[in-house]
Structure formats: structure tokens, C-alpha cells
Amino acid sequence: MTNLLTIENLHARISGGRDILKGIDLTVKAGEVHAIMGPNGAGKSTLSSVLAGKPGYEVTVGSVLYQGNELQGLGPDERAREGIFLAFQYPVEIPGVNNMYFLRAALNAVRKQRGEAELDAAQFMKAVKAKLSLLDISDDLLKRPVNVGFSGGEKKRNEIFQMAMLEPKLAILDETDSGLDIDALRAVANGVNRLRDPGRAIVMITHYQRLLDYIEPDFVHVLADGKIVASGDKTLATDLEARGYAHLASAA
Amino acid sequence: MSANLDTVETVISAGEEGYKYGFVTDIEVDELPPGLNEDTVRFISAKKQEPAWLLEWRLKAFRRWQTLEAPDWAKLNIAPIDYQASTYYSAPKAGSGPKSLDEVDPELLKTYEKLGIPLGERAALAGIAVDAVFDSVSVATTFKGTLAAQGIIFCSFGEAVREHPELVQKYLGSVVPPGDNFFSALNCAVFSDGSFAYIPPGVRCPMELSTYFRINAAKSGQFERTLIIADKNAYVSYLEGCTAPQRDENQLHAAVVELIALEGAEIKYSTVQNWYPGDAEGKGGIYNFVTKRGACRGDNAKISWTQVETGSAITWKYPSCLLEGDNSVGEFYSVAITNNLQQADTGTKMIHLGRNTRSTIISKGISAGRGQNTYRGAVKIMPKAENARNYTQCDSLLIGKSCGAHAIPYIDSRNPTARIEHEATASKVSDEQMFYCQQRGLTQEDALSLIINGFCKEVLKELPMEFAVEAQKLLALSLEGSVG
Numbered sequence: 001m002t003n004l005l006t007i008e009n010l011h012a013r014i015s016g017g018r019d020i021l022k023g024i025d026l027t028v029k030a031g032e033v034h035a036i037m038g039p040n041g042a043g044k045s046t047l048s049s050v051l052a053g054k055p056g057y058e059v060t061v062g063s064v065l066y067q068g069n070e071l072q073g074l075g076p077d078e079r080a081r082e083g084i085f086l087a088f089q090y091p092v093e094i095p096g097v098n099n100m101y102f103l104r105a106a107l108n109a110v111r112k113q114r115g116e117a118e119l120d121a122a123q124f125m126k127a128v129k130a131k132l133s134l135l136d137i138s139d140d141l142l143k144r145p146v147n148v149g150f151s152g153g154e155k156k157r158n159e160i161f162q163m164a165m166l167e168p169k170l171a172i173l174d175e176t177d178s179g180l181d182i183d184a185l186r187a188v189a190n191g192v193n194r195l196r197d198p199g200r201a202i203v204m205i206t207h208y209q210r211l212l213d214y215i216e217p218d219f220v221h222v223l224a225d226g227k228i229v230a231s232g233d234k235t236l237a238t239d240l241e242a243r244g245y246a247h248l249a250s251a252a
Numbered sequence: 253m254s255a256n257l258d259t260v261e262t263v264i265s266a267g268e269e270g271y272k273y274g275f276v277t278d279i280e281v282d283e284l285p286p287g288l289n290e291d292t293v294r295f296i297s298a299k300k301q302e303p304a305w306l307l308e309w310r311l312k313a314f315r316r317w318q319t320l321e322a323p324d325w326a327k328l329n330i331a332p333i334d335y336q337a338s339t340y341y342s343a344p345k346a347g348s349g350p351k352s353l354d355e356v357d358p359e360l361l362k363t364y365e366k367l368g369i370p371l372g373e374r375a376a377l378a379g380i381a382v383d384a385v386f387d388s389v390s391v392a393t394t395f396k397g398t399l400a401a402q403g404i405i406f407c408s409f410g411e412a413v414r415e416h417p418e419l420v421q422k423y424l425g426s427v428v429p430p431g432d433n434f435f436s437a438l439n440c441a442v443f444s445d446g447s448f449a450y451i452p453p454g455v456r457c458p459m460e461l462s463t464y465f466r467i468n469a470a471k472s473g474q475f476e477r478t479l480i481i482a483d484k485n486a487y488v489s490y491l492e493g494c495t496a497p498q499r500d501e502n503q504l505h506a507a508v509v510e511l512i513a514l515e516g517a518e519i520k521y522s523t524v525q526n527w528y529p530g531d532a533e534g535k536g537g538i539y540n541f542v543t544k545r546g547a548c549r550g551d552n553a554k555i556s557w558t559q560v561e562t563g564s565a566i567t568w569k570y571p572s573c574l575l576e577g578d579n580s581v582g583e584f585y586s587v588a589i590t591n592n593l594q595q596a597d598t599g600t601k602m603i604h605l606g607r608n609t610r611s612t613i614i615s616k617g618i619s620a621g622r623g624q625n626t627y628r629g630a631v632k633i634m635p636k637a638e639n640a641r642n643y644t645q646c647d648s649l650l651i652g653k654s655c656g657a658h659a660i661p662y663i664d665s666r667n668p669t670a671r672i673e674h675e676a677t678a679s680k681v682s683d684e685q686m687f688y689c690q691q692r693g694l695t696q697e698d699a700l701s702l703i704i705n706g707f708c709k710e711v712l713k714e715l716p717m718e719f720a721v722e723a724q725k726l727l728a729l730s731l732e733g734s735v736g
Binding site: 052054055056075076077079080081085086088091092093094095096097102103105106107109110113145162166 | 682683684685687688689690691692693694695696698699702703705706707708709710
């Protein structure tokens with residue numbers, strides 16, 4: 001199977017600063033679920049920002065190929081329309097913009113790129129209803145302004161709901177478990193599990209092992225000081241839980 | 253809408269026919285030399301064949317104007333205006349505009365396209381001379397017929413002076429007295445034309461006034477005069493302006509709008525103002541110094557102002573309500589955008605005179621580029637206004653680092669039973685919001701448009717549907733290039 005994402009010797013930084021990522025190599029195929037774990041300051045969020053094309057970050061060395069094409073030079077919106085989805089650690093509030101309206105605008109932007117017809121309001125509502133059952137989301141949430149006044153759990157559920165609607169090829173979940181109580185975590189994890197698909201890769205970035213109890217990864221990587229210092233299957237995560245990051249970090 | 257479009261096409265083709273057969277040869281071109289004195293006023297009045305009382309009224313206003321100074325309290329930087337250098341009367345010059353769309357600035361046409369203005373209307377908006385025959389078009393007559401059947405009068409101000417002098421004389425200047433301020437006095441002295449509407453008792457006007465007529469309205473000149481009267485328990489919704497950028501050679505615009513709502517009547521007045529704002533360096537652009545005021549002159553009357561101000565180099569404008577009748581209601585919903593070097597000082601006055609009067613003020617100011625945006629509002633509760641209530645919400649949104657937002661609310665309560673609430677916020681379009689939207693697939697332009705429209709939502713929802721859609725696009729267009 002061909003690679004969906006190929007990261008080679010990636011060095012990146014916040015514009016003008018020092019390198020935070022110092023030579024990342026990672027290969028992700030469609031259908032796989034990868035977990036990237038690591039201590040604070042390892043560069044986890046930088047990696048997700050660089051993949052999504054967040055302004056203010058720059059690649060200094062190396063390459064990121066997505067479906068065989070270099071991502072550098074593409075804007076965040078172009079990457080999104082090509083099927084890269086980032087579930088935010090801190091989803092952003094957009095006052096006055098109805099959640100449904102926002103999602104429809106996003107979906108139609110993505111569909112247009114795929115060469116599919118844009119959905120009108122009625123078709124869109126039908127698509128929404130079909131996906132609602134995936135997640136425990138109330139209608140009320142859909143009618144409210146994007147993320148405004150949402151609880152932590154609601155925000156994360158909303159992110160996964162957007163992912164369900166947009167059907168990305170590559171989903172990056174940035175600390176999706178942070179700030180969730182156990183029930184919310186279970187609900188979000190169930191949603192993600194239902195979105196596992198042979199045509200879709202998922203990269204989970206997380207600080208804690210507990211998310212992996214609910215979403216079982218095919219591969220686990222440990223990121224420390226800007227490099228991947230260990231890779232393995234899910235047992236690596238269990239190992240980490242017992243022994244901590246310290247011994248791996250010192251090896252970096 | 254389609255009737256509208258057809259009409260324009262008809263008119264255009266009629267215009268072309270007209271040219272072919274030499275239709276426009278017999279046009280009297282007369283223009284006053286620049287300058288302003290009593291003779292100018294007399295000349296204008298005579299040209300318009302006005303009755304003696306109106307000439308006297310103009311002259312009185314002119315004498316008053318001479319004693320007044322241009323206001324300098326607004327937070328505006330205005331280069332001195334030489335009032336003697338302007339021309340105050342010029343007869344319509346048919347054929348002076350572009351003859352076809354080929355002669356129109358392609359940039360302007362591109363903007364019309366982005367706004368979704370129907371093809372037929374674009375020609376008229378671009379200033380192609382079609383209005384000479386506009387009034388004789390059958391569709392216009394049909395609309396007028398529909399209105400007349402219900403006793404509604406809707407015509408040009410000049411026509412109202414001729415046909416309905418008793419109504420004009422009774423109400424003209426009754427809300428904005430000629431000497432009210434420098435610009436209103438100037439308008440009273442030299443006003444060119446404008447619109448007049450009268451809705452008889454108990455009649456609900458069956459259409460938004462001026463959706464069809466807006467192309468005409470776009471040309472009504474530098475010193476426009478509008479007078480709208482809703483008699484007892486009548487209702488009317490009036491739309492002023494147009495979302496398309498308007499060409500105009502005159503730099504100074506000083507209009508006066510007066511609304512009168514009698515007992516139980518309601519007037520909803522919506523404006524989209526998109527005069528030429530000047531270029532990115534602040535050269536050119538319209539000075540829009542408007543006096544707009546409505547009086548709730550009976551119990552249970554209601555006046556609602558909604559404005560979307562995106563154009564003009566300088567905007568000086570405070571649509572206000574005099575809440576005279578008991579239980580009367582005043583509303584002001586405003587979006588004002590300043591980009592590049594635009595300046596806006598705008599807001600409202602709510603004067604509570606009657607008992608149980610209520611007012612609502614929702615103001616949204618958006619500043620981008622080096623624009624300066626000031627909300628200036630006054631809420632005044634007079635001694636007899638028992639149980640008056642006001643709610644004011646004043647939000648500012650900043651885009652970039654070189655713009656400014658200012659809020660200057662005045663509150664003056666002379667009755668202890670009054671309840672006045674004021675909320676204000678200032679925020680920025682954050683990089684995080686932009687990134688979030690873009691990460692979901694929206695282009696930078698669409699992302700900004702979405703955020704701005706969200707910010708303005710409470711105001712935009714007050715606009716009539718058709719207007720609202722265009723206004724949304726206009727907001728995005730006005731801010732094009734302000735991010736990134």
C-alpha cells in the first residue's frame with residue numbers, strides 16, 4: 001500500500017525561533033492509527049501545526065509528502081480541502097456564526113474540491129442526521145454559535161462530529177483527550193473508533209496513555225525533544241505508563 | 253425581481269432607441285456658476301417652480317446657515333470645505349454618462365458581479381443614462397397603481413410639493429428644524445430632490461418601498477430630502493441606498509431624512525450606504541454628513557433604524573428617535589465599517605419624552621487598515637418619561653494593528669424610574685479564528701467574511717431578506733485585503 005503521509009528529516013520552528021522539531025521521520029498509511037506521545041515541550045503541538053499549515057510555523061529542513069506531494073507551500077485551507085483534518089486541542093469560538101452554517105460552508109468547500117456537488121440546506125440536514133447517531137450530540141449544540149459557551153466535552157465532541165461530516169483522509173487529533181471527564185472521553189473515543197476506515201489514517205497526539213485504552217493504535221511513537229525516540233506497537237504505551245518518559249528522553 | 257429586471261432592460265433598450273432617433277437632442281443644459289448666496293436659493297426654488305412658502309422656508313434656513321459653524325465635536329479629521337466653490341444646481345445632463353457597459357470601469361463591473369447584482373441593474377448603477385425615461389415605464393406605473401389603490405403616496409419630493417402641498421407643509425421640518433445643525437440648514441436651503449411617502453391610517457404598505465426604485469434613488473443627488481409619514485396604525489418598511497458602489501462626482505453629501513409615526517404606526521427604515529470611500533491612500537471619497545431623525549408622535553408608535561455603513565471617506569450620521577408618545581419604541585441597529593483611511597463617527601440619539609417608552613441600540617463597529625470608527629450615542633430620559641427603558645450594546649471589532657475604535661456614549665436621565673443598560677465590548681479577529689476556519693477548508697476571504705457576518709448578525713437579521721444577502725457580501729468586499 002502506498003504511503004498517505006511521509007515525513008522525512010523534518011526540522012521546523014516558530015518563525016524566527018529555534019528549531020522545535022529536529023529531524024522527524026514518520027510514515028503513515030491509509031487505514032492506520034498512529035499515536036504520538038511525549039512529554040510537555042517535546043514538539044507534539046508543533047508537529048500538528050506544521051502538518052496543518054498553521055501560519056507562523058516554518059519548515060527549515062526536510063519534507064512532508066501527502067499522497068506523494070509536498071505539503072510545503074500549500075495554505076491551511078488547501079490542505080484541508082485535500083483531506084487533512086485537525087481536531088483542535090482548543091477549538092476556537094466564533095461568535096454569531098451558527099454551528100450548522102459553519103459546517104455546511106466547510107463541507108461544501110471540501111466537496112467542491114472533490115468535484116462533488118454542493119449540498120443545499122435540506123440535503124445537508126439529511127447528511128447531518130445520518131452522522132448524528134455516531135456521536136452523542138444534541139440538536140441544541142448544532143444550533144448554537146460555533147464553540148461559544150460549549151463545555152470542554154461539547155467542544156471535543158463537536159470536533160469529532162465535524163470530522164465525521166468532512167470525511168478526511170488524514171485526521172490529526174491534537175490532545176483530544178485533554179479536559180475530558182471519563183464519560184466524555186468514552187463518547188469521543190467511540191466516535192473516533194466508528195470513523196476508523198481502511199481509506200483513512202488517524203494520527204493521535206496525546207500526553208496520556210488513557211486515550212489509548214479507548215482508541216487502540218496500530219503504532220505508538222514517542223516524541224522527545226523534537227525527535228521520535230521510540231516506535232512500537234501499543235505495548236510501548238503501556239510500557240511508558242509504567243516507566244515514564246524520562247529514560248527515553250535522555251536517550252534522545 | 254424579474255419584473256424589476258425586465259423593466260431595466262426595457263428602459264435600456266428604450267434608451268438606445270432614443271439615441272438612435274435623436275431623442276436626446278432637445279435637452280436644456282443649464283447650470284449655476286459655483287457659489288452660494290440668496291440668489292442661488294431663489295434660483296433653485298424658481299427652477300423647481302416651488303410655492304412661495306417653500307422659498308421663504310429655504311431662505312430662512314439659508315440665513316440661519318450663515319450664522320452656524322460646521323460642527324467640530326466629532327472625532328473626525330475633515331479638510332476645510334469651501335462651500336462657495338461648489339455648484340448648487342445643475343440640470344440633469346442626459347447622455348453625459350457612459351453609453352454602454354463597454355465604457356464602464358471593469359473594476360466596478362467586477363464588484364457588481366461579486367455582489368450578485370442582476371445584469372440589467374448593473375448598467376443602471378454604472379451610471380448609464382437610462383433614468384431619463386425611467387418614470388414613464390409601465391411597471392413603475394403599475395407599482396404606483398398598487399400603492400395608490402390603498403391611498404399610499406410615494407413620489408419624488410418635488411412631485412409631493414406640487415401634488416400634496418398640505419402634507420409637505422404640515423410635516424416638513426417638524427422633526428429636523430431647519431436650524432437644527434449646520435448641515436441640515438444647508439440642506440434645507442439648497443436641497444435638490446428626494447423621496448416622499450405617506451401611508452394613510454390603518455394601511456400596511458404591501459411592499460418594501462424602494463426595492464424597485466433604488467436605482468432611481470441612487471441618483472437623487474447631493475442634498476437629498478426624504479419625508480415619510482405613517483398615519484395612525486399604518487406600517488411601512490423603507491429601503492434606502494444600494495449595496496453597489498455608487499459613482500458620484502460630488503464630494504459633499506448632506507441629506508436630511510425625517511420620519512413621522514403617528515399613534516400606533518410603525519416605520520422601519522433600512523439603509524445600506526456604499527458611497528465611494530476613496531482609494532487606499534485616502535484620496536477622493538464622499539463626505540457623508542446626514543441628519544436622520546424620526547418622531548414617534550403618538551402613543552404606541554415605533555421607529556426602527558437599521559444601517560449598514562461601508563462606504564464614504566467620512567461618515568457623520570446619527571439616526572435618532574424622539575419618543576414622544578406613551579409606550580412608543582425606538583430602535584437603532586448599526587454596522588459601520590472603516591477600512592484604509594475611512595473615518596466614521598456614527599450612532600444615535602434616543603430621546604425619551606413619553607411614559608413607558610423603550611429604546612434599543614445595537615451598534616457594531618468594524619475597523620480595519622488605518623480606519624477610525626467612533627460610536628457616539630446619547631440616551632436622554634426626560635422628566636415626564638416614567639418607566640422609560642433603554643438597552644445599549646456597543647461592540648467593536650478590530651482587524652490589524654493600525655486602526656482605531658472608540659465609543660462615546662452619553663446618558664442623561666432626569667427621571668428616577670428610568671432603567672438604562674449599557675454593554676460594550678472590543679475584540680479582534682484573531683489569528684486562531686482565521687486558522688480554525690481555514691483548517692476546515694474555507695479560504696481566507698470566506699473565513700473573514702464568516703467571522704464578520706457572525707459579529708454583525710444581530711444587525712443583519714433586522715434587514716429585509718433580499719437586502720441582507722447583498723449586505724453580507726458587501727461586508728466581505730469592503731474588507732477585502734485587510735487580512736494576510
